[in-house]
Amino acid sequence: MTHPPRSLCFIALLAAALSGCGKDEAAASNRGKDGANAPVIVTTTVLQPKSFADAIVAIGTARARDSITVTAKVSEIVQAVHFDSGDEVGKGAVLVTLSGQQQQAALASAEAAAKEAQQLYARQQELAQQQLIATSQLDTQRATRDQAQAQVNQMRAQLGDRSIRAPFGGVLGIRQVSPGALITPGTAIATLDDLSHMYVDFPVPEAALSQLAIGQQVFGRTAAYPDARLVGTVTTVEARVDPTTRSVTVRADFPNDERKLRPGMLVNIELQRAQRTALLLPEISVVQVGDRTFVYRVKPDGSVEQVDVQIGTRTDGQAEILKGIRAGDRIVVDGTGKLRPGAKISETAAAAAAAPAAKG
Known part of the structure; x- marks a missing residue:
């Protein structure tokens, strides 16, 4: 029996292998094309006007309504001290008697x-x-x-x-003198603060000046009591705008029966604005890339496009849309990280089920 030359067998095997590889590459190419054309699963929302009441956020400093450092008027020896550090005293109480x-x-x-x-x-x-x-x-x-x-x-x-008295009722600070000490005019004896009401001064941008009014409600939080929401009212709006910061100082009065505010505390302030109508989107739908701020808007053919928008106030996970899109536009909320301009989308099953329920 005559066998074909080994060279011919090798050539045949090589041709078969190359043919198989070509088929595999073609199949993989077809699969890649199908994957590229597959719609991206996202959730969307239709932009609609909603009632919206946002707040001006600022950081303020707490001050006692009345606050002084008790001092003497004359140079004299301390004969007796009639208080302890931290005492609460009434108006006219004798604090120190001098010789x-x-x-x-x-x-x-x-x-x-x-x-x-x-x-x-x-x-x-x-x-x-x-x-x-x-x-x-x-x-x-x-x-x-x-x-x-x-x-x-x-x-x-x-x-x-020679009798140093409290000019108003309040809480005394740490005692700074003892009997027998020689004090002179200006020597600090103790601090005295009226803590029954506290003032909080905070800056507001001049652009919001028209939205300020005496009697507005103010909410405050402190690091010491993060779960306590303190309620106060605006009592004073500074007559002048600071030319450096372009802001105006606002003073709010907070009742302080529980002594949760102390002079010098930092207070996170929320000043409630009047309710208005605005276009709101969930913040996760807004994409920030460099200086650009945009959203993905769904076109009639089911693809998406990038639309630059201008954002106003952000609060409670919502972003106010000032420019770029309008009521009735369908905007992608979740899944923006997988999108590119022109990509096709598909609603998630949860969103599709929620849509009929919302209509009903």
């Missing part, structure tokens, strides 16, 4: 001189009525009496400066 022995002695001397001057004036007044002394002599004694009484008043005022 006033010299003033007390001077007051006693002035009161004695005033009493003597008054008695002498009374006797001369009787003599003047009997025309036994000249009227000018009575006038001189009257002036002496008045001068002595003025001296008494001055000594009493100086002695009063």
Whole structure:
């Protein structure tokens, strides 16, 4: 039996292998084309006007309604301290008593001189009525009496400066003095803050100035009490706009019965605006690439196109659309990361089931 040459067998096997590879590549190419043309599964929504009430967000600083650092008016030794750090005191409460022995002695001397001057004036007044002394002599004694009484008043005022009192009710800070210490004018004794109401000052852009009004409701949150939503009202809008920041300072009053606000705290402020009608989209439907902000709009043929939009306020997962699209446009919400301009889309089963229910 005659066998074909080995070279001929090799050539035949090679041709068969090449033929098989060609078929596989063609099949893979066909599968790739089918995959490229397959619609992308997404969810969409039809843009419609909705009622919308957003808020101006800012960071403010809490201040006590009344707040001072208690100091002395004179240089003197502390005789007694009548409070402890953190005490709550009423208006007029004596906080510190300073040594006033010299003033007390001077007051006693002035009161004695005033009493003597008054008695002498009374006797001369009787003599003047009997025309036994000249009227000018009575006038001189009257002036002496008045001068002595003025001296008494001055000594009493100086002695009063030795009792340092709370000018208003509030909470005292850490005590800074002790009995026996020498204090001078300006020496800090303690801070005093009226915490029953707190002011929060915060900046608002000048563009929102027309939306501010006295009595507007304000909500605040602090890092110390993140779950507590504090409620206040706008009491003052600054008369001037800051030329550097182009903002105006707004002051809100917060009742503080639970003492959740302290002077110096940072407060996250939400100032409620008036309700209005706006076009809203879920934030996940808005794509940001570099300086571009766009959405995918569905065309009548089932493909999508990129449309540049201008975004207004963002709140609670919603973005306000100012320009670019209009009511009635169908916009892709979920699945934007898989899309390219011209791509075909298909609604998810959940979205398709929800559509008839929404219509019904």
